[in-house]
Amino acid sequence: MGQEHEWEVGAAGGFGFMRNATINNPTGSISAGFDNRFAAGVVIGQNLYQHFGGEVRYTFRDDDLVLKGASQKVNMDGNSHLIHYDLLFYALGKNSRFRPFAAAGGGIRLFGGTGHEYTNQPFGDFALLTRTTQGKPLISVGGGVKVSLTNHTAVRVDFRDYISPFPENLFATAPGAKIRGWLNDSVPLVGVSYVF
Secondary structure (H helix, E strand, O other): OOOOOOEEEEEEEEEOEEEOEEEEEOOEEEEEEEOOOEEEEEEEEEOOOOOEEEEEEEEEEEOOEEEEEOOEEEEEOEEEEEEEEEEEEEOOOOOOOEEEEEEEEEEEEEEEEOOOOOOOOOOOOOEEEOOOEEEEEEEEEEEEEEEEOOOOEEEEEEEEEEEEOOOHHHEEEOOOOEEEOOEEEEEEEEEEEEEO
């Protein structure tokens, strides 16, 4: 990517695969969380050293709230906004055209239910889906590769694993029901960057 190129601005798109939490009550348990849907975002990065850099990332996730169990499913429109800073550790130096990297960082994830609420829905003895918002801390880990196409453009392939506590305000649990587990969101992304 060239040693003289210190900054990077890019955009990317992909798809997220969510590993959800569980809601238990005295009669059993169901899966609670968010559906697998598309992701899109932007990145501003700085290549500080030969093998180290940093970047601020914003990612929009189309996240329908969902309750699933016993061959039944109920959902509500929703989304989340992820903002985080990652440190990047490059296997090869700045002058390499092909730069694999590992990434780790943290930030915040703002979850929101945007659909219609229902007072009578399936799994009401576990939880009700709510139209509200809630922010949670976010851990970001992953990696990828950047490949220079020209002196100022690069293609990058990223994989991020986003880990966050469960946003319990979006899932109003019934008496006797308890939420267990965190959310784990695996998001592969493909993007294009301008480097300068």
